[in-house]
Amino acid sequence: MMTNGLQNRQTAIPEEINGLRMTRQRQEVYRFLMGERTHPTANEVFMKIKEALPSVSLATVYNCLEALVQHKIIRQVNFDREPSRYCPNLDEHGHFHDETTGTIHDVKFKPGINLTDILDLPPNTVIKDIEITLRGQLA
Amino acid sequence: MMTNGLQNRQTAIPEEINGLRMTRQRQEVYRFLMGERTHPTANEVFMKIKEALPSVSLATVYNCLEALVQHKIIRQVNFDREPSRYCPNLDEHGHFHDETTGTIHDVKFKPGINLTDILDLPPNTVIKDIEITLRGQLA
DNA sequence: GCGGCAAATTAGAATCATTCCTATTTTGAT
DNA sequence: ATCAAAATAGGAATGATTCTAATTTGCCGC
Ligand SMILES: [Mn+2]
Ligand SMILES: [Mn+2]
Ligand SMILES: [Zn+2]
Ligand SMILES: [Zn+2]
Numbered sequence: 001m002m003t004n005g006l007q008n009r010q011t012a013i014p015e016e017i018n019g020l021r022m023t024r025q026r027q028e029v030y031r032f033l034m035g036e037r038t039h040p041t042a043n044e045v046f047m048k049i050k051e052a053l054p055s056v057s058l059a060t061v062y063n064c065l066e067a068l069v070q071h072k073i074i075r076q077v078n079f080d081r082e083p084s085r086y087c088p089n090l091d092e093h094g095h096f097h098d099e100t101t102g103t104i105h106d107v108k109f110k111p112g113i114n115l116t117d118i119l120d121l122p123p124n125t126v127i128k129d130i131e132i133t134l135r136g137q138l139a
Numbered sequence: 140m141m142t143n144g145l146q147n148r149q150t151a152i153p154e155e156i157n158g159l160r161m162t163r164q165r166q167e168v169y170r171f172l173m174g175e176r177t178h179p180t181a182n183e184v185f186m187k188i189k190e191a192l193p194s195v196s197l198a199t200v201y202n203c204l205e206a207l208v209q210h211k212i213i214r215q216v217n218f219d220r221e222p223s224r225y226c227p228n229l230d231e232h233g234h235f236h237d238e239t240t241g242t243i244h245d246v247k248f249k250p251g252i253n254l255t256d257i258l259d260l261p262p263n264t265v266i267k268d269i270e271i272t273l274r275g276q277l278a
Numbered sequence: 279g280c281g282g283c284a285a286a287t288t289a290g291a292a293t294c295a296t297t298c299c300t301a302t303t304t305t306g307a308t
Numbered sequence: 309a310t311c312a313a314a315a316t317a318g319g320a321a322t323g324a325t326t327c328t329a330a331t332t333t334g335c336c337g338c
Contacts, residue, residue, distance in 0.1 A: 021285085021334090107258050118252045119273075120249050128238070132270070133269070134268070180295090199316055
């Protein structure tokens with residue numbers, strides 16, 4: 001029998017992820033992002049979750065996204081000076097921006113490749129984060 | 140004898156580079172960048188060249204920088220949502236952002252490495268540009 | 279359950295790098 | 309010199325993001 005008082009309408013989201021309390025707003029942001037491969041902007045997230053949570057504000061969406069990024073639950077992706085986009089894929093990967101369609105695709109690294117191996121870094125360098133961005137077209 | 144009527148006060152900059160006419164303002168922007176390893180922002184360029192050209196405007200600096208980037212004379216570098224920075228190094232290279240000092244360092248690739256070789260790209264992908272960005276600290 | 283408190287949310291104002299607008303100046307070509 | 313095109317300057321506008329202040333919510337001990 002269900003000890004949980006909530007109905008399981010969808011995939012259950014835990015109360016807390018990586019130490020971040022999952023409020024209703026954060027759940028909606030997180031749930032939407034997990035089902036998207038398109039790397040939506042904050043405003044796209046906002047417009048979408050308003051359907052389920054009409055009172056949500058854009059400021060809250062920014063707050064939620066920042067909290068989720070800070071707790072390494074999602075990643076923030078920037079292309080030049082365009083609005084930031086958000087990515088649920090936590091594997092190490094790059095981003096290919098298709099100029100023809102405007103779409104963004106995750107790019108995996110070939111197995112066994114260590115990014116820092118190919119870089120000529122000064123000794124004693126501690127790398128916290130690497131970002132790889134590609135621009136081009138899918139001919 | 141000098142057929143050129145101008146005095147050679149400094150390293151001469153040609154009238155035209157990559158098809159871009161080198162106006163006085165563009166020369167100043169270009170000259171300053173060529174002597175800098177710090178990847179200055181538009182505003183830093185502005186403040187510096189005002190010394191030699193007090194009437195220059197920030198709008199013109201942005202115009203010059205855009206023209207120089209478009210003609211592949213310099214490169215624009217973005218870190219997250221920070222103000223754009225500009226780089227005179229046209230070799231293929233990445234950028235390491237030292238969080239401790241806030242400084243930015245060029246990072247070469249080890250010889251014989253082809254960036255696209257390590258990426259798992261879909262076939263028929265034409266890559267126009269690759270950008271590699273690192274964040275961390277020089278311990 | 280109830281008061282108190284910290285965290286989260288909200289709406290709207292503020293920020294600020296960048297872009298846009300437009301009048302003026304400069305340039306290069308006839 | 310004349311003209312058209314390109315470049316510049318200064319100021320206004322833009323827009324993603326952040327900040328502020330005022331609620332609201334969730335949670336703890338009573
Ligand atoms: Mn860039
Ligand atoms: Mn980034
Ligand atoms: Zn991604
Ligand atoms: Zn550089």
